[in-house]
Amino acid sequence: MVNDLVYTDVALRSCGYLDAADNVVRVAASNPVTYAAIKSSATVMRVVGVTIIAGCGTFLSYQVQSSTALHKQLDLVFENASTMLVTSNILGTTIAAGLICFYVALAFMMVFYQTTYSLMYCMLLLGPASADAQNTEMQTRFQPEDKL
Numbered sequence: 620m621v622n623d624l625v626y627t628d629v630a631l632r633s634c635g636y637l638d639a640a641d642n643v644v645r646v647a648a649s650n651p652v653t654y655a656a657i658k659s660s661a662t663v664m665r666v667v668g669v670t671i672i673a674g675c676g677t678f679l680s681y682q683v684q685s686s687t688a689l690h691k692q693l694d695l696v697f698e699n700a701s702t703m704l705v706t707s708n709i710l711g712t713t714i715a716a717g718l719i720c721f722y723v724a725l726a727f728m729m730v731f732y733q734t735t736y737s738l739m740y741c742m743l744l745l746g747p748a749s750a751d752a753q754n755t756e757m758q759t760r761f762q763p764e765d766k767l
Contacts, residue, residue: 623733623736623737624643624647624736624737624740625639625640625643626639627736627737627740627741628640628642628643628740628744631741631744643740646740646743646744647743649743649746650743650746653743654739654743657735657736657739658736658739661732661735661736661739662732664728664731664732664735665728665729665731665732668724668727668728668731669721669724669725669728671724672720672723672724672727672728673717673720673721673724675720676716676717676719676720676723676724677713677716677717677720680712680713680716680717680720681709681713681716684709684712684713685709
């Protein structure tokens with residue numbers, strides 16, 4: 620649960636692993652509802668993304684192998700190209716393509732999940748009070764002195 624964010628905290632605060640773990644637990648405990656909501660929504664998006672990407676890739680692979688209409692169109696473009704697609708076991712090839720699509724989708728969605736999770740942690744780390752203070756500091760920094 621916390622290990623993903625510990626490395627994010629180490630990178631953000633340049634501290635040791637144990638200090639970062641303590642800080643991550645404190646931040647998560649200070650905003651438990653927000654933490655749980657964002658973590659669960661990111662997990663749902665990861666599962667949905669892997670399912671859609673792997674499912675579409677598997678379906679496309681099956682369609683390319685089994686569709687006679689696609690084979691006829693391919694023969695029009697490249698002479699006798701569809702003979703290379705003929706296979707004795709469409710199911711086995713489709714399963715292999717499905718596994719490849721699953722692992723590619725898993726890698727892609729893992730990066731998406733970690734990025735989302737790290738951004739959520741940064742927002743929780745700053746908190747609303749810190750964000751307001753930073754906005755005020757930025758406004759005063761860029762306004763002329765006579766308008767202050």
